[in-house]
Amino acid sequence: MNVLFVNPPNSGRSIPEERYGITSLKQIFRGEPLALEALAAGLDGHVSRILDLKAEAGEPLRVLSDALAESRSDVVGITGVTCEANVMLAMAREVKRVSKATVVCGGMHASLDPEHFNRPEVDYVIQGLGKASLRELVGALERAEDGTGITGVARTSPGKPLALTPRKFSSRDLMEEQPPRYDLVAGYRDQYVLSSLGLKVGFVASAYGCTHACGFCAIRAQAGGRYLTHSIPAVLRDMRLLGDIPVVRLIDANTFGDPKHAAELAQAIIDAGLGKRIIADVRSDTVVRHPELMALWRKAGLLAVIIGFEDLSDEGLARLGKRNTWRNNVEAVSILHGLGIRIVGDFIASPDYSEADFEHLGKTIADLHIDLPMVSVLTPLPGTPLYNELRERIVIHDLDYYTLTNAVLPTRLTEKTFYETYAGLIKSGHAGAKL
Ligand code: SF4
The missing domain is CATH 3.20.20.70 (Aldolase class I)
Known part of the structure; x- marks a missing residue:
């Protein structure tokens, strides 16, 4: 399977800037997307790519659709914190608009509030430490199964509550045998x-x-x-x-x-x-x-x-x-x-x-x-x-x-x-x- 991981662009908004012209309080996140590098590490046997939209120049949705056209992704994994949750959904809509890829949302906000992603543009939500969960899900999708029964993973069901069985995390979920795929962000490293x-x-x-x-x-x-x-x-x-x-x-x-x-x-x-x-x-x-x-x-x-x-x-x-x-x-x-x-x-x-x-x-x-x-x-x-x-x-x-x-x-x-x-x-x- 071809898997594209997306780190969303800096997207939080600032009331002090918008209402009072105070620009010094705007939140800018920097740093490599280690969680995505770790998730990719768990997918040996598949082809992974990371698109770090915090480090990419250009309009984020355009960069994303170009990357999708290039990579012919089967699965797109999108992560993000709470202030990025709306942008994650915008990314998911763009993926659905230009491709047939399966969209999986995970990361901090999906772990806190998985229902936020229970929308038509998202196919699966992963809660918590997702390395083993994602590996199991991608394996299931490759076998043309729908991933039912994987703990910590929910198939979205817009209009109905998510059916998510919490995962009992253990050191097995760390899957540390494979190091993070630092190579997938080599092009961004200088930033x-x-x-x-x-x-x-x-x-x-x-x-x-x-x-x-x-x-x-x-x-x-x-x-x-x-x-x-x-x-x-x-x-x-x-x-x-x-x-x-x-x-x-x-x-x-x-x-x-x-x-x-x-x-x-x-x-x-x-x-x-x-x-x-x-x-x-x-x-x-x-x-x-x-x-x-x-x-x-x-x-x-x-x-x-x-x-x-x-x-x-x-x-x-x-x-x-x-x-x-x-x-x-x-x-x-x-x-x-x-x-x-x-x-x-x-x-x-x-x-x-x-x-x-x-x-x-x-x-x-x-x-x-x-x-x-x-x-x-x-x-x-x-x-x-x-x-x-x-x-x-x-x-x-x-x-x-x-x-x-x-x-x-x-x-x-x-x-x-x-x-x-x-x-x-x-x-x-x-x-x-x-x-
Ligand atoms: S819950 Fe743990 S990580 Fe979070 S602030 Fe408290 S001590 Fe720190």
Whole structure:
């Protein structure tokens, strides 16, 4: 079978830009589509191609139809996050308009809210970690079967609820025997750059999913609340495959979820002498409980960590379901800075914020010397517990605006003041950014 994987173009919309001419809050995603490279890896025996519309020049639908004409695809797989969900459907319609290919939608939003894709232009929806599910589906389609009975996969049924049997994910679903098909994005590689350092960055997965249940987070849907780790040889193999690319971004939502495994991985990276600069995600309570693990990873090349600090108080963290404390956040910053590890700090600004709240957040970021602060606006993504809690208050339902930089809930400040103050905070936070 010929399979074309499509990474949609940057498509999120920006209220501050459209209504107030504030261009600095527009969300731009960069980086290689590792999930598609991994899915393609699971399809040995078939012919795969990746079309990265975030890296392609030209009008996206035109580029897509040209690629379809060229590749004569039997199956088109489209991925995307929530703010790309509408564009994914537009892509699916284009596929149906110009070809007879079977359209399969997966990725973050399909995992959170598979019903969104229960439309005539989509044939199948895959929920969660999709490597094994997709392999089974493509095999079934090749045998002219309809894929009934494959867990984690639903044949669409517009007008009727999807019949989707959730998959019980296990390490078998990682299918790590085959490395990601980095070769399929070789033509785009020069564009996968960490702009702040001006260095090429490659993505590697060392773990998948998360056992925590933060109310705003989409990760839990990926593996049904399980945490799966890749074997150490597989991670080393993938890091080596990136060749002379100097920076490795471990794209796991929580690289250190199994501290023993993480320590063994760090030691293996040290022993292998890979000489990469590494960026990874960690929870602050893990840093506080395991400072020796962070020290070991520093030796392994850990340049920076991304930490979800989220809120500035224990009450706020509890409201978000974060199961962590502000004290841990402060202590983690001290430990990491002591080790020379830079910090990308994620914070969530509530639409209820007053100017004083923004000021307090800005001062806290400055006092903690967060190297690169990332401030998002609290956004209830469909399919998350936060969405169920706040759905009645949502005033913007168009998913194009679910970029995490728009307020889809009512703001306490006037909307214009909210975005001006938010943009001011981002500007001052990024003025001395060191990553
Ligand atoms: S925010 Fe982090 S710790 Fe919480 S569920 Fe998501 S990945 Fe897990």
